[in-house]
Amino acid sequence: MAPIDVDADALEAMAGGDPDEPVVMLNLLRYRETAQPGHGVDGLSGRQAYEVYGRRFACLHPRFGGEPVWMGRPSRSLIGGEAWDLVILVRYPTRRQFVEMLNDPDYQAIAPIRAAALADSRLIETRQLLPHS
Template structure:
């Protein structure tokens, strides 16, 4: 469930990187392939939505092992870092009718658990260009 109250406490015009942690169902809940297959359908729909709001997919990768900290409950399958130019852009996408109708069903079918953590930059070697830079 989207934590709108928590996101509304953030500066709506501040840039944000969303850390996505995902654990997939073995089989998609709609019976159409694996949880990973459903996630790929979700990504095909959401990446254009992210880009339309000035965001960009920074990095994705397979989660391999917990290196430090409790292992229980931290057996994630996949990780993604997604930059949005503003918190408001993320909220706009996540609350849009198109997201709810076209994307979220694939996410629900594919993910047994999906946690998104809003982060703000303290340090980065990455230069994320905004639409103003383009």
């Protein structure tokens, strides 16, 4: 089974970090050809269902500060054979806000749409090493 849902142990470890540190989440996404039925996305492609999730996620932005800083479609993999449909970097002002978002009932209500849309994904916590220019 491809990883779609958050690993509870990894989230707990993340929550144990500096709660006030900014975090950028790397999202690697591969859509299903057809979204899994349910959650209001019946008959949609995986891409279309993910767009539904994205619009609903955008409504949460004011509460949790999740702001996409870069989004693009991968062209080719030069190392490794994985193929992705979309890459997104999302910045959160604090690690606490990201963790709170995942535990929030409003986010949990839309998370199944994300799962219905995706055949595979990676969600990787990153920390900035170089200062912003």
